[in-house]
Amino acid sequence: MLEDLKDLEENEITRQSRHQRHKEMTDSERTVLRTAITEVLPDLSEVTKDILEETLQSIGVETYDDFQFTEEADLLSVLAAWKLRCQTPETSSFSVSASPGPPAFLLSISPRSSSSASSSSCQSPEIDWVDSFMIPWDKFPEELIQLNGEMKKDIIEGEVVGPGYHSLDKQLKYRVENVKRSSTPKIRKRKHRTDESDTDKVPPEKRAAIQDTYGCINWDLKFLPLGETPESQQEKKEKLKMMSQQTNANSQEVRLLMRATFYTQRKQVNQGKNIKYLLEERPFWFDKLGMAVHFKELTGIGLKETFTRNVDLKGKQLLNYMNTVCVNRNRKFPQAVTKCKVMKGEPSGCSEDVKEMVLLQLSYFNEKEDVMFSYVEDTCLAGEIQMDQVQLTPTIVVCGRSCYSAGRFMLSVDRSIVQDSIPSFISALCMMIGNYYCFNIHYPSELTSTLMFLQRCFFSINPEKGTKVEKTTTSRLPVNPRVLTLIQELSAHEWCDV
Numbered sequence: 001m002l003e004d005l006k007d008l009e010e011n012e013i014t015r016q017s018r019h020q021r022h023k024e025m026t027d028s029e030r031t032v033l034r035t036a037i038t039e040v041l042p043d044l045s046e047v048t049k050d051i052l053e054e055t056l057q058s059i060g061v062e063t064y065d066d067f068q069f070t071e072e073a074d075l076l077s078v079l080a081a082w083k084l085r086c087q088t089p090e091t092s093s094f095s096v097s098a099s100p101g102p103p104a105f106l107l108s109i110s111p112r113s114s115s116s117a118s119s120s121s122c123q124s125p126e127i128d129w130v131d132s133f134m135i136p137w138d139k140f141p142e143e144l145i146q147l148n149g150e151m152k153k154d155i156i157e158g159e160v161v162g163p164g165y166h167s168l169d170k171q172l173k174y175r176v177e178n179v180k181r182s183s184t185p186k187i188r189k190r191k192h193r194t195d196e197s198d199t200d201k202v203p204p205e206k207r208a209a210i211q212d213t214y215g216c217i218n219w220d221l222k223f224l225p226l227g228e229t230p231e232s233q234q235e236k237k238e239k240l241k242m243m244s245q246q247t248n249a250n251s252q253e254v255r256l257l258m259r260a261t262f263y264t265q266r267k268q269v270n271q272g273k274n275i276k277y278l279l280e281e282r283p284f285w286f287d288k289l290g291m292a293v294h295f296k297e298l299t300g301i302g303l304k305e306t307f308t309r310n311v312d313l314k315g316k317q318l319l320n321y322m323n324t325v326c327v328n329r330n331r332k333f334p335q336a337v338t339k340c341k342v343m344k345g346e347p348s349g350c351s352e353d354v355k356e357m358v359l360l361q362l363s364y365f366n367e368k369e370d371v372m373f374s375y376v377e378d379t380c381l382a383g384e385i386q387m388d389q390v391q392l393t394p395t396i397v398v399c400g401r402s403c404y405s406a407g408r409f410m411l412s413v414d415r416s417i418v419q420d421s422i423p424s425f426i427s428a429l430c431m432m433i434g435n436y437y438c439f440n441i442h443y444p445s446e447l448t449s450t451l452m453f454l455q456r457c458f459f460s461i462n463p464e465k466g467t468k469v470e471k472t473t474t475s476r477l478p479v480n481p482r483v484l485t486l487i488q489e490l491s492a493h494e495w496c497d498v
Helices: 002-040 046-058 064-069 104-108 116-123 142-151 165-180 204-211 230-243 251-260 262-270 275-281 288-299 303-324 333-344 350-364 425-438 445-457 481-492
Strands: 154-156 159-162 373-376 395-399 409-413 416-422
Touching (some): 002 046, 303 425, 395 425
Antiparallel strands (some): 409 416
């Protein structure tokens, strides 16, 4: 019996000794593992650190040397995928450092050892991977990368007519809409409108600051020109008014006076002065000379010279595209081409090409000709025109049966004839565009595509944001999708020798 008690005592001592050695070894392992985990992954919660530590112990990791045998799959059940994605080619090696410190494997998944682009996305699990995604350009063929720089922008005949991302945005938007489109029609609920929600209640200057500054660089000047006073501005305005009654006014002096009074011109139009008042007080503003000066100051672009230069560069090519490609895509378009040729007859020249170009654009975009043009008899005087049949927006009044046969043109704004004798179609078209910008007039929805295409491709007005189109209930892209499509097709079109 005594011997049995001795044996039990010895066994207990041996068991306690083994437990103590095991506890010391386990504490040592735990200290090594917890130190490495805490140093490399300080953002982990204590609970996650405990689980990670236990997992490492369960797979036999006891020393730094043991980390070389671990793999990502061993820790997938513990660490979130967003931690493992932090690896980079430079830090994904499992080699062991000769000097004491955190193991290489944990360093490879540490946010601090990752690239700067991916580190921010790994420190906060709330941040989506999209925010830090980097396109692996080094894996793309060199030819494709070179093409990428050329294809980013919309370019016609070497001139940038759009930043390019509007085109991409249009394609992505259409793709999303196609994917989301349901075969079951949805019933749209009407929104209740109150008097407070009416945009007419918004002050003109506040409303214009959002809409009318499109394409302008000097829409609202804060200060008078150096050396000018309200009195001197009034004197110059009166002098211009007197000179407008002269048949041989000095054009250089008119330019200087128009430029000097640009400040008060902008103040009056931005304050909402109507066209009749401005026509009476500032008649030179509606003359091609005064309009060109104001437009240049407002947008930084020469009105007629920019248009004629772009017609020389792109006019023939556009007509070639319309007559060779577009005729095969729409059954109605060939009729418009034939009609233009019949009306045009034998005469040729820049002005005739511009007429054909504009008329074919209206047909291409399926927009109404009578919104841009109003036809009257060739002998008709300004006072004889039935203005109730003319659009409120700037309208070219054609004195003849067609643009080709007309010998002169007029211009109407707000159903008031502001210019009753314009000798050429190009001048009439330039002045029409000029009036939209100088007097804060929005493009009518019926002419959205045609005017926007002219503005971008022929008047070189290409703002990256905003639009000149009047507000409607439907949402619009910054650039009309149909215009983007035509620009893309023109850019890709191989011009024939013309």
